[in-house]
Amino acid sequence: MIDSTAMTLAVVDDDVDVRAALNRLLRAMGHQVRLFASAEEFAGAGDGHGFDCVILDIRLPGLNGLELREQMRTAGRRLPLVFITGDGDYSLGDDIPADVPTLRKPFDEDSLVAALSNVVGSLK
Amino acid sequence: MIVGLPPFELLGRHLIEGSSDCVKLVDLDGRVVYLNSAGIELLDLNCTDDLIGRVWVDLWEGEHQAAARAAVARAMAGERTSFEGFCQTARGADKWWDVVVTPIADNDGTVVQLLAISRDITEKRQAADFRAGQQHVLEMIATGAALDVILTRLVQLVERHGNGMWCSVILLDEDGMHLRRGAAPSLPEGYNQAIEGAAIGPRAGSCGTAMYFGRTIIATDVLVDPVWEDYRELAVAYGFRACWSTPIFSAQKRVLGSFAMYYPDPRPPLDEEARLVEVAANIAGIAIEHHRTLEALRRSEERNRAILRAIPDWMFILDPNGVFVDYHAKNPADLLVPPEVFLGKAMWDVLPPVISSALATAMAGALASDEPKKFEYSLESDQAQHFYEACVVRCDANRILSIVRDISDRKRAEMDAHAQRRELAHLSRVATLGELSGAMAHELSQPMSAILINAYAAVRLLSQEPADLAEAKAAIEDIISNDKRAGAVIERLRTLLKKGHVAFEALDMNDVARDVLDLTRSDFLARRISVTTHLAPALPRIDGDRVQLQQVLLNLVLNACESMNANDVNERRLTVTTTANDGFVQLAVSDRGVGIPEDQRAAVFEPFVTFREQGLGLGLAISRSIILTHGGQIVAENNPDRGATFTCLIPMRPVASTM
Numbered sequence: 163m164i165d166s167t168a169m170t171l172a173v174v175d176d177d178v179d180v181r182a183a184l185n186r187l188l189r190a191m192g193h194q195v196r197l198f199a200s201a202e203e204f205a206g207a208g209d210g211h212g213f214d215c216v217i218l219d220i221r222l223p224g225l226n227g228l229e230l231r232e233q234m235r236t237a238g239r240r241l242p243l244v245f246i247t248g249d250g251d252y253s254l255g256d257d258i259p260a261d262v263p264t265l266r267k268p269f270d271e272d273s274l275v276a277a278l279s280n281v282v283g284s285l286k
Numbered sequence: 287m288i289v290g291l292p293p294f295e296l297l298g299r300h301l302i303e304g305s306s307d308c309v310k311l312v313d314l315d316g317r318v319v320y321l322n323s324a325g326i327e328l329l330d331l332n333c334t335d336d337l338i339g340r341v342w343v344d345l346w347e348g349e350h351q352a353a354a355r356a357a358v359a360r361a362m363a364g365e366r367t368s369f370e371g372f373c374q375t376a377r378g379a380d381k382w383w384d385v386v387v388t389p390i391a392d393n394d395g396t397v398v399q400l401l402a403i404s405r406d407i408t409e410k411r412q413a414a415d416f417r418a419g420q421q422h423v424l425e426m427i428a429t430g431a432a433l434d435v436i437l438t439r440l441v442q443l444v445e446r447h448g449n450g451m452w453c454s455v456i457l458l459d460e461d462g463m464h465l466r467r468g469a470a471p472s473l474p475e476g477y478n479q480a481i482e483g484a485a486i487g488p489r490a491g492s493c494g495t496a497m498y499f500g501r502t503i504i505a506t507d508v509l510v511d512p513v514w515e516d517y518r519e520l521a522v523a524y525g526f527r528a529c530w531s532t533p534i535f536s537a538q539k540r541v542l543g544s545f546a547m548y549y550p551d552p553r554p555p556l557d558e559e560a561r562l563v564e565v566a567a568n569i570a571g572i573a574i575e576h577h578r579t580l581e582a583l584r585r586s587e588e589r590n591r592a593i594l595r596a597i598p599d600w601m602f603i604l605d606p607n608g609v610f611v612d613y614h615a616k617n618p619a620d621l622l623v624p625p626e627v628f629l630g631k632a633m634w635d636v637l638p639p640v641i642s643s644a645l646a647t648a649m650a651g652a653l654a655s656d657e658p659k660k661f662e663y664s665l666e667s668d669q670a671q672h673f674y675e676a677c678v679v680r681c682d683a684n685r686i687l688s689i690v691r692d693i694s695d696r697k698r699a700e701m702d703a704h705a706q707r708r709e710l711a712h713l714s715r716v717a718t719l720g721e722l723s724g725a726m727a728h729e730l731s732q733p734m735s736a737i738l739i740n741a742y743a744a745v746r747l748l749s750q751e752p753a754d755l756a757e758a759k760a761a762i763e764d765i766i767s768n769d770k771r772a773g774a775v776i777e778r779l780r781t782l783l784k785k786g787h788v789a790f791e792a793l794d795m796n797d798v799a800r801d802v803l804d805l806t807r808s809d810f811l812a813r814r815i816s817v818t819t820h821l822a823p824a825l826p827r828i829d830g831d832r833v834q835l836q837q838v839l840l841n842l843v844l845n846a847c848e849s850m851n852a853n854d855v856n857e858r859r860l861t862v863t864t865t866a867n868d869g870f871v872q873l874a875v876s877d878r879g880v881g882i883p884e885d886q887r888a889a890v891f892e893p894f895v896t897f898r899e900q901g902l903g904l905g906l907a908i909s910r911s912i913i914l915t916h917g918g919q920i921v922a923e924n925n926p927d928r929g930a931t932f933t934c935l936i937p938m939r940p941v942a943s944t945m
Contacts, residue, residue: 176811177732179768183739186761190746190754221728221811248731248808267735271742 169214169282170194174204174230175246176222180267184217187271201225205233213241215281220247220258228257242281244274308383308404311390316341316358319399328406330375342402346373354385361387361400370407382411412447419443423569433577437469437570444566445472448547448559454478455534455570456493457543458486465494468543468570477524481517491517492531493544500541502563504530507552527552530560532567534574542574600690603681606653608633608646611685620692622667641665648678649686656680662693673697728808729775733768740765778805781833792939793830795864795871796821801832802839803862806847813847814855820863826938828871834912835936838920841905842875842932849879849929857928869938870918876931881924890922909934 171193173184181197188195196213198204201222220227227245234241245258248267258264263277302309308325310318318341321334331337346354350371360367368386375381383404390399423443426436441453454470465484486494495513496503505511506528508521514529521529531546545567547559555563599620603612610628615621628636633645641663648659658679665672673696677689740761747758778801799821810817843860850858861876882890891910906922913920918936925931 177736179736179764179771180732180739183736183743183761183764183768186757186764187739187743187746190743190750190757221808223811223816226814246735248728248735267731268738269735270738 167282168192168194169278170196170212171278172196172198172204172213172216172218174198174201174216174222174227175219176200177219180219187274191275201227201230205230215242215244215278217244217246220245220264231259231262244277244281305403308406310337310342310402310404312342312358312400312402314362314398316343318342325404328375328381328404330377330379336376346371357385357387358400361389362397364389364391364395364397370411380408381406382408416443416447419446420565420569423573427573427576430580433573434469436573436577438471440566440569440573441469441471444545444547444562447562449556450549451559452548453566454493454546454548455543456481456497456546457574458497458541459483462541465497468574473548474524477520480520489513489515491521492529493546496531496533496544496546497541500533500535500539502530502532502560504555506554509552525550528554530555530563532563534567534571536571536575542571542578545570598677598689598691602688602690604633604649604686604688605684606649606686608642608649610636622665622672638665645676645678645688648676648688652678652680652686662697664697726775726779726805728812729805730772733772733775736768737765737772740768775805781836789831790829791832792827793832793835794825794827795835795873795936796825798830798832798835798839799862799864799873802836802843806840806843809844809847810860813851813858815847815850815858815860818859818861820861820865822864822866825864826866826871828916828936829939830916830936831912835916838909838912838934839873839875841909842934845905845932846875846877846879846930849877849881852880853878866938870935871938872933872935874931874933876925876929878925878929881928881930882922884924887922887924891920 171188173181173188173195175181175184175197176199178199181199185195185197196207198207201218202224204216205225218227218230222230225233227247231243243262245262245264246267246269247258247264263280265273265277302322305322306324308328309320309322310325311320313319317339318337319339321331321337325337326332326334329337343351343354343358350373353369353371357367357369366386366388368384370382370384372380372382384407385402385404388401388403389397390401391397419439420443423436423440426439437455441455444453445451452470452472454473455468456470457466457468458464459466463485465481465486467478467482470478481491481493484490484494486498488495488498489512490498491514492503492505503513505514508514508518508527508529514521521527526548528549528551529546531544533541534543534545536542545563547555547563599616601614602610605611609630609632611630613621613625613629618625623636633642636642637645644661644663648661651657651659658677660675660677662673662675665674671694672692673694675691675693677691679687679689681687744758744761744765747754747761799819803817803819839862843862846860850860857878859878861874863872863874863876865872865874891906910920913934913936916936918934921933921935923931923933
């Protein structure tokens with residue numbers, strides 16, 4: 163396998179099928195995974211989970227992915243993020259910060275692995 | 287033997303003085319040398335000296351003077367002669383005279399003087415003139431001149447024979463309650479307009495009151511007469527002081543109008559004026575009644591023409607077994623087949639099966655219920671398609687009448703309109719979908735992602751040592767279900783893009799609502815709009831075209847979203863409600879947006895009226911036309927607090943036909 167490091171990952175996506183698929187793939191890669199259906203659910207889960215990275219959908223009901231990031235930065239939480247988005251041409255894309263890796267759905271496995279190792283590696 | 291007579295000369299003097307005619311003696315120079323006392327009166331003189339010494343012929347003017355001169359010349363030559371002439375009196379009164387000029391000779395037979403006897407024939411002349419005028423008016427009636435022209439002529443005739451007065455004919459409306467303009471050429475237009483349409487009544491001026499009571503009303507002074515109370519100022523403003531009016535009756539004594547005379551001074555009518563107004567009212571009555579008769583005749587002719595036009599093209603009589611017994615054709619040449627082809631034959635042998643079975647159903651219905659049954663059908667002939675409408679009624683237990691009419695023209699126009707509407711609806715759907723394309727991409731990207739991720743996972747799970755077959759199977763099962771999910775999105779798109787024919791089916795409006803809301807879910811997310819649905823359980827079905835109704839709802843939903851662009855995020859709320867009552871299924875889309883400008887509420891459903899930044903402004907117009915073809919209606923209202931609600935009402939599917 164490409165990665166030898168097992169990580170603890172959070173997946174925030176409102177689409178139950180995408181959530182289930184990511185859960186399956188990331189676990190097959192050897193990671194620990196927790197799933198959240200919304201930004202609020204993730205924020206409500208509190209601080210102490212020690213996620214290595216959050217795979218965060220941008221378009222979410224209620225608080226969206228970008229706003230969640232802002233909220234975390236304001237609160238002083240600096241978690242590595244990977245954005246995933248299914249938006250087409252009209253989107254929140256213009257607002258995506260350049261320093262956050264962003265995967266456009268559907269994305270392939272290599273991009274996901276690369277994005278994860280990038281953010282996690284850059285932290286270490 | 288005559289005894290005790292006065293001497294002849296004395297007798298003559300008595301006769302001349304006692305005469306009611308104007309008697310003059312004229313000398314050989316043509317000057318008046320004698321005038322009797324009746325002459326003083328007739329010529330409005332003060333005394334005989336006013337005339338004595340004047341040349342008689344000079345009293346006349348123009349053609350009348352020529353006649354007088356000729357009469358004098360002949361009398362001078364010894365001939366008794368007479369003429370009729372016109373000459374005003376000293377006070378300017380118009381008078382007609384019948385004049386006899388007789389020569390007076392001495393014993394030698396030499397003319398020494400002329401005797402001129404003038405008889406006042408003014409009244410006779412006027413009566414003859416009036417009779418001629420009256421005759422002319424009657425001729426106008428007989429030759430069908432326009433009523434207002436006839437009445438105007440009548441009014442002018444009476445005015446010419448009156449004494450400085452104005453006349454008018456006012457008609458009574460066929461409602462029997464209001465005044466209508468007849469003819470009043472000499473009355474001021476402002477006055478005519480002021481009384482037009484006024485109601486008749488017990489105090490409605492001379493005319494309105496005369497019509498109300500059906501008798502002559504004489505107001506010798508409008509300033510004091512109570513019937514003029516309400517019109518006094520008007521009368522004074524136009525300078526009327528006296529007015530009498532006589533109702534105009536029909537032969538059946540129904541009031542048709544009134545004939546009135548107006549005077550500038552307070553005064554009662556003279557006897558001759560009262561007679562004149564009676565005569566005029568009679569003539570006006572004839573004119574109006576004749577006009578009304580012609581009018582009624584014209585209307586009935588029009589009705590008859592309309593009936594003729596409405597007569598169906600063909601009528602067929604059938605017996606209960608469907609055998610053609612008889613027929614009638616407006617234009618026999620239009621029959622597609624000659625009568626001998628179908629008379630005496632059963633419809634099954636003559637008509638195509640589709641038509642004969644429709645006819646059989648209609649006949650059974652008509653026989654059972656006594657109600658006419660209608661159906662439409664089409665036939666090919668001369669390479670053209672003809673459309674017909676048949677109405678089937680029962681004549682008696684053994685005969686059925688089928689009334690058939692060619693509706694090809696109407697049908698073709700309808701089909702053209704339909705095709706145009708369909709084309710427009712398709713364009714508008716494509717435009718709407720264009721607006722939605724971003725949301726569509728998002729909607730498809732979700733299952734596509736899940737498929738790809740699951741596929742990678744399956745590869746990993748199968749490559750593991752040992753392979754996790756159970757989880758890999760689950761991954762592949764998820765691939766299948768997500769592929770179907772993507773397929774469903776594509777299918778929805780395809781239906782909306784399809785240029786389909788309208789297909790009515792039994793529909794649950796809740797399904798329509800769910801379809802559309804599924805399609806727009808990601809659009810709501812992008813726009814941060816929260817959607818609430820209140821879908822009534824067990825909603826009765828409606829007859830409708832799924833795609834068209836989806837289009838309506840899609841359009842209403844997108845409009846609602848658009849209207850809330852400027853709202854705070856917590857005020858971007860959309861509610862979709864379905865309810866059922868009073869035989870209608872109701873679908874309401876309610877937003878918290880800017881609402882409809884009050885002055886444009888009536889126009890929102892007009893084509894090319896738009897409140898949105900994008901869009902052709904056709905969406906609501908097409909939505910309305912779609913809802914109308916569903917036999918329903920669409921209503922736009924502003925909410926009491928904020929935003930607008932668009933409600934579609936569509937009739938429920940009849941319970942009997944749900945099977």
